[in-house]
Amino acid sequence: MTSTSLELERALEVKGLNVWLGEKQILHNITFKVNRGEILAIMGPSGSGKSTLLRAISRLLDHRTDARVRGEVLINGINVYTTNPYKARKYIGIVFQNPNPFPHMTIYDNIAVGPKLHKLVRSKTELDNLVRWALKSAMLWDDVKEKLNSYPAELSGGQQQRLCLARALAMRPKLLLLDEPTANIDPVNAKKIENIVKKMSREESVAVVIVTHTPAQAMRISDKVLFLFNGKTIEYGPTQVVASNPDHDLTQSFLRGEI
Numbered sequence: 001m002t003s004t005s006l007e008l009e010r011a012l013e014v015k016g017l018n019v020w021l022g023e024k025q026i027l028h029n030i031t032f033k034v035n036r037g038e039i040l041a042i043m044g045p046s047g048s049g050k051s052t053l054l055r056a057i058s059r060l061l062d063h064r065t066d067a068r069v070r071g072e073v074l075i076n077g078i079n080v081y082t083t084n085p086y087k088a089r090k091y092i093g094i095v096f097q098n099p100n101p102f103p104h105m106t107i108y109d110n111i112a113v114g115p116k117l118h119k120l121v122r123s124k125t126e127l128d129n130l131v132r133w134a135l136k137s138a139m140l141w142d143d144v145k146e147k148l149n150s151y152p153a154e155l156s157g158g159q160q161q162r163l164c165l166a167r168a169l170a171m172r173p174k175l176l177l178l179d180e181p182t183a184n185i186d187p188v189n190a191k192k193i194e195n196i197v198k199k200m201s202r203e204e205s206v207a208v209v210i211v212t213h214t215p216a217q218a219m220r221i222s223d224k225v226l227f228l229f230n231g232k233t234i235e236y237g238p239t240q241v242v243a244s245n246p247d248h249d250l251t252q253s254f255l256r257g258e259i
């Protein structure tokens, strides 16, 4: 493989990442890679630093004066900390734990606003097509096609979460960062989201980092897992290997639901 194709393969590379919030070091020397079309699950107990890791990757800690980040984050080969944050962010789609659609925009505009702002489309027809594609990809089209001009408050929590996923997908991200996207929704919607994520990685070659509390979800969905504990990597490797033969006792306890 040439170096260029290797770079294309590697959607995300994190090298020796350390994060402090105030005096406290939250993440210690985190290193991992996610290729295009690959799903990495980040597992770990509450407070282990999972959300902080996603925030550091997407430079969402920038506005915090008490945050300090050391190490490298490369997205599509671009070092996000030495370039304008917007340059790397255009490759990233993010979905947070709690659905956060734009409440004062219609369902249509929630999806359309990003592509319009970033000039991803040249006509109203192209925009309509993109909105439809994103909603279909997020398995929400049939639920909302008759009410595109309604507001997100009319949707259930699970539908709102899929709206947020559709909003992220409409930007055609190369990298999806999902912070416990199914934590607050029912099992049927959770399953839908898992299926969408798998489909995006397999069919659109999107690289995915999904934070999950649930080992079972990590096992169902991911190619690789990273197990964080107190901000440190306890285990990192192919899901099957970690599931069947974890190196560390802590991982075993976590997988058994004891932590």
Ligand SMILES: Nc1ncnc2c1ncn2[C@@H]1O[C@H](COP(=O)(O)OP(=O)(O)OP(=O)(O)O)[C@@H](O)[C@H]1O
Residues within 6 Å of the ligand: 021, 022, 024, 026, 044, 045, 046, 047, 048, 049, 050, 051, 052, 053, 066, 213
């Ligand atoms: N401003 C701050 N100053 C110091 N420590 C902080 C600050 N904000 C968060 N933390 C700590 O950072 C650690 C990591 O938090 P983070 O939200 O990343 O954990 P998490 O793994 O996402 O947890 P959860 O599963 O509950 O979402 C926690 O111990 C938290 O108390």
Ligand SMILES: [Mg+2]
Residues within 6 Å of the ligand: 050, 051, 052, 179
């Ligand atoms: Mg969190």
